[in-house]
Amino acid sequence: MKNIVNLLFEVGMLKKTPRSGFQFLGSGCESVAEHTLSTIFIGYALCKLESDVDELKVLRICLIHDLPEARTGDMNYVNKKYVTVDEEKAVRELAEPLFFGDEIKATIAEFNEKKTKEALIAHDADQLSLILQLKEYGDLGNKYSDEWMEFATKRLYTNTAKKIAETIMHTDSTDWWFKDKSDWWINGNNDNAGDT
Numbered sequence: 001m002k003n004i005v006n007l008l009f010e011v012g013m014l015k016k017t018p019r020s021g022f023q024f025l026g027s028g029c030e031s032v033a034e035h036t037l038s039t040i041f042i043g044y045a046l047c048k049l050e051s052d053v054d055e056l057k058v059l060r061i062c063l064i065h066d067l068p069e070a071r072t073g074d075m076n077y078v079n080k081k082y083v084t085v086d087e088e089k090a091v092r093e094l095a096e097p098l099f100f101g102d103e104i105k106a107t108i109a110e111f112n113e114k115k116t117k118e119a120l121i122a123h124d125a126d127q128l129s130l131i132l133q134l135k136e137y138g139d140l141g142n143k144y145s146d147e148w149m150e151f152a153t154k155r156l157y158t159n160t161a162k163k164i165a166e167t168i169m170h171t172d173s174t175d176w177w178f179k180d181k182s183d184w185w186i187n188g189n190n191d192n193a194g195d196t
Helices: 002-013 031-047 054-065 077-082 087-095 101-111 117-141 145-153 159-170
Strands: none
Touching: 031 054, 031 117, 031 159, 054 101, 054 117, 077 145, 087 101, 101 117, 117 145, 117 159
């Protein structure tokens, strides 16, 4: 049990580990844990749009893909030009004490190898998570987000993900809650608002 509890404490570190690329964008912040949650939901949605895919495997890959970052930190594209991270060592050492450690190692290896449909969908979910964030920051005035979105969309593998990315770019990030521009926004839920 102690090894599992230690893993759970390690997972908690992802809440405190910032996604480091946003410092170069100039706005925004997100923890690795927040990114992971987004990636899981996107992976879930992609599975509903793709046929002949192992949904559980996609969700497992999305859940675990950035787990080593609890040990290595998040390396953005600038960092990766100068710093080499020993992810293999991090994965080996986090998995070693766990009776299901081989599953974690195999899952991360599958994600990194990009050979299965499930791994490609998980990669797309990972990039779509970034694209959603970039769209929000662009809607709020970040002048660099469009260019970053162009690069992120070039990393997508599946046609489904490319269609979602295109839709993201043409959807206001507030539409889901602010599309009804009725006088509800003036009166709220007060049915007697007009009575005085």
